Amino acid sequence: xxxxxxxxxxxxxxxxxxxxxxxxxxxxxxxxxxxxxxxxxxxxxxxxxxxxxxxxxxxxxxxxxxxxxxxxxxxxxxxxxxxxxxxxxxxxxxxxxxxxxxxxxxxxxxxxxxxxxxxxxxxxxxxxxxxxxxxxxxxxxxxxxxxxxxxxxxxxxxxxxxxxxxxxxxxxxxxxxxxxxxxxxxxxxxxxxxxxxxxxxxxxxxxxxxxxxxxxxxxxxxxxxxxxxxxxxxxxxxxxxxxxxxxxxxxxxxxxxxxxxxxxxxxxxxxxxxxxxxxxxxxx
Amino acid sequence: xxxxxxxxxxxxxxxxxxxxxxxxxxxxxxxxxxxxxxxxxxxxxxxxxxxxxxxxxxxxxxxxxxxxxxxxxxxxxxxxxxxxxxxxxxxxxxxxxxxxxxxxxxxxxxxxxxxxxxxxxxxxxxxxxxxxxxxxxxxxxxxxxxxxxxxxxxxxxxxxxxxxxxxxxxxxxxxxxxxxxxxxxxxxxxxxxxxxxxxxxxxxxxxxxxxxxxxxxxxxxxxxxxxxxxxxxxxxxxxxxxxxxxxxxxxxxxxxxxxxxxxxxxxxxxxxxxxxxxxxxxxx
Numbered sequence: 001x002x003x004x005x006x007x008x009x010x011x012x013x014x015x016x017x018x019x020x021x022x023x024x025x026x027x028x029x030x031x032x033x034x035x036x037x038x039x040x041x042x043x044x045x046x047x048x049x050x051x052x053x054x055x056x057x058x059x060x061x062x063x064x065x066x067x068x069x070x071x072x073x074x075x076x077x078x079x080x081x082x083x084x085x086x087x088x089x090x091x092x093x094x095x096x097x098x099x100x101x102x103x104x105x106x107x108x109x110x111x112x113x114x115x116x117x118x119x120x121x122x123x124x125x126x127x128x129x130x131x132x133x134x135x136x137x138x139x140x141x142x143x144x145x146x147x148x149x150x151x152x153x154x155x156x157x158x159x160x161x162x163x164x165x166x167x168x169x170x171x172x173x174x175x176x177x178x179x180x181x182x183x184x185x186x187x188x189x190x191x192x193x194x195x196x197x198x199x200x201x202x203x204x205x206x207x208x209x210x211x212x213x214x215x216x217x218x219x220x221x222x223x224x225x226x227x228x229x230x231x232x233x234x235x236x237x238x239x240x241x242x243x244x245x246x247x248x249x250x251x252x253x254x255x256x257x258x259x260x261x262x263x264x265x266x267x268x269x270x271x272x273x274x275x276x277x278x279x280x281x282x283x284x
Numbered sequence: 285x286x287x288x289x290x291x292x293x294x295x296x297x298x299x300x301x302x303x304x305x306x307x308x309x310x311x312x313x314x315x316x317x318x319x320x321x322x323x324x325x326x327x328x329x330x331x332x333x334x335x336x337x338x339x340x341x342x343x344x345x346x347x348x349x350x351x352x353x354x355x356x357x358x359x360x361x362x363x364x365x366x367x368x369x370x371x372x373x374x375x376x377x378x379x380x381x382x383x384x385x386x387x388x389x390x391x392x393x394x395x396x397x398x399x400x401x402x403x404x405x406x407x408x409x410x411x412x413x414x415x416x417x418x419x420x421x422x423x424x425x426x427x428x429x430x431x432x433x434x435x436x437x438x439x440x441x442x443x444x445x446x447x448x449x450x451x452x453x454x455x456x457x458x459x460x461x462x463x464x465x466x467x468x469x470x471x472x473x474x475x476x477x478x479x480x481x482x483x484x485x486x487x488x489x490x491x492x493x494x495x496x497x498x499x500x501x502x503x504x505x506x507x508x509x510x511x512x513x514x515x516x517x518x519x520x521x522x523x524x525x526x527x528x529x530x531x532x533x534x535x536x537x538x539x540x541x542x543x544x545x546x547x548x549x550x551x552x553x554x555x556x557x558x559x560x561x562x563x564x565x566x567x568x
Contacts, residue, residue: 149384
């Protein structure tokens with residue numbers, strides 16, 4: 001697999017960085033992650049918007065422009081020839097002269113095969129447990145996953161798939177996914193503040209807004225527990241129902257009608273984009 | 285400079301790790317840091333105790349035993365031939381198969397020259413600002429310094445040297461140092477809970493206990509502001525007076541008598557250890 005490191009394409013297993021980078025010494029760095037479907041990078045501009053915004057928040061300077069990064073991604077799609085892949089854009093804190101201050105960032109792009117949840121996985125859904133925590137610098141996609149990796153043992157012991165962070169009695173997000181609830185009135189609600197602005201979250205809000213009452217606002221734990229449906233959104237999972245919270249079933253313990261309808265609409269939106277892209281390619 | 289990476293000594297500028305290590309991708313890793321004085325690694329067993337304890341807390345497996353690590357350190361002291369140096373022991377989350385779960389850690393030892401604060405720097409002291417935050421997994425020396433590096437600009441804007449974290453109205457620690465206060469009764473007090481167990485902190489408590497009333501307990505912000513003296517402790521700073529907090533002077537704005545006395549006692553303790561070591565070497 002070809003990767004990209006600073007100014008060159010390189011075999012991924014040869015992509016290395018020096019141990020004085022403060023990503024390694026101080027956990028300081030950021031990334032973004034998007035998916036290609038049928039060789040097309042879905043919502044690439046949204047992901048690059050977020051990438052550059054994370055860099056701004058963390059005061060890191062990407063070495064390339066948006067257009068240059070797109071060119072590199074296109075070249076990797078061509079070279080690695082994987083239709084459906086995940087792309088990871090990493091920007092490290094860089095080599096520090098005093099082991100603390102930022103330096104010139106290392107910029108890395110990695111590509112890997114990715115598979116979306118199967119229909120069976122959608123039916124099985126997700127089991128989550130609540131955990132009080134708020135990510136630091138929540139609007140930036142930093143590399144700080146200390147808490148979530150620290151919690152992996154506890155998650156396994158509780159036979160859950162993941163944790164849902166909450167703070168001040170309000171739910172926030174999962175370490176790598178946003179959360180939505182459907183309330184008794186059929187409204188679609190997702191937390192607004194102190195969560196990562198997910199790209200799948202954004203698309204689901206757009207889709208849902210055409211059919212349902214949609215709200216971005218604080219959601220209390222109590223409201224979560226009364227929800228008729230709960231689902232998560234992420235780049236690699238699209239929409240996945242949450243069927244257990246703290247080992248208690250959500251609704252009747254099966255994927256709900258609205259969650260299922262939203263996934264259908266989401267997949268249709270992706271397909272519509274891919275048809276347009278194919279149509280455009282046809283005439284180039 | 286010779287470094288150590290996994291099973292070999294290597295030139296530091298050649299010490300690299302692959303970009304799939306979750307230290308780089310997820311900021312998951314840990315370290316410890318100690319000092320040599322006149323070629324002697326001061327309090328090495330305390331630092332290695334903490335190193336192995338951090339590894340246990342973060343479920344990382346150091347590849348070598350304590351004795352083997354000591355042998356490697358001795359060899360680096362010999363090869364690099366720097367009398368007064370800092371040593372950084374790094375243990376990364378390792379190469380992950382799914383970009384999230386831990387793998388086999390990379391183990392790195394780096395040595396670098398270090399200089400202690402001068403008498404002038406001691407007189408000048410430190411200016412700190414309060415900031416509400418508690419480090420995640422506070423008893424482990426993880427590589428997570430996202431918040432403190434994020435705050436560097438704010439610290440500079442406020443013309444301060446560093447931040448003092450506090451939570452629930454109680455002071456905790458600086459990103460890289462512990463804090464002590466002297467109260468009106470001449471008692472020496474330092475926070476007990478949710479702070480890194482500093483090795484210099486431990487030694488200062490031992491020294492102070494022989495002369496003063498010593499307490500490890502919660503300290504409110506109000507108590508901090510009423511303190512007659514405040515100082516920080518760290519491996520590279522030993523004892524340094526804090527002379528400004530949120531731009532207001534502590535006491536009369538000069539290093540206090542007890543802080544100065546404790547530094548003298550601390551330096552005398554170090555010298556006493558070094559004399560004993562030299563004495564022992566003489567007869568080997």
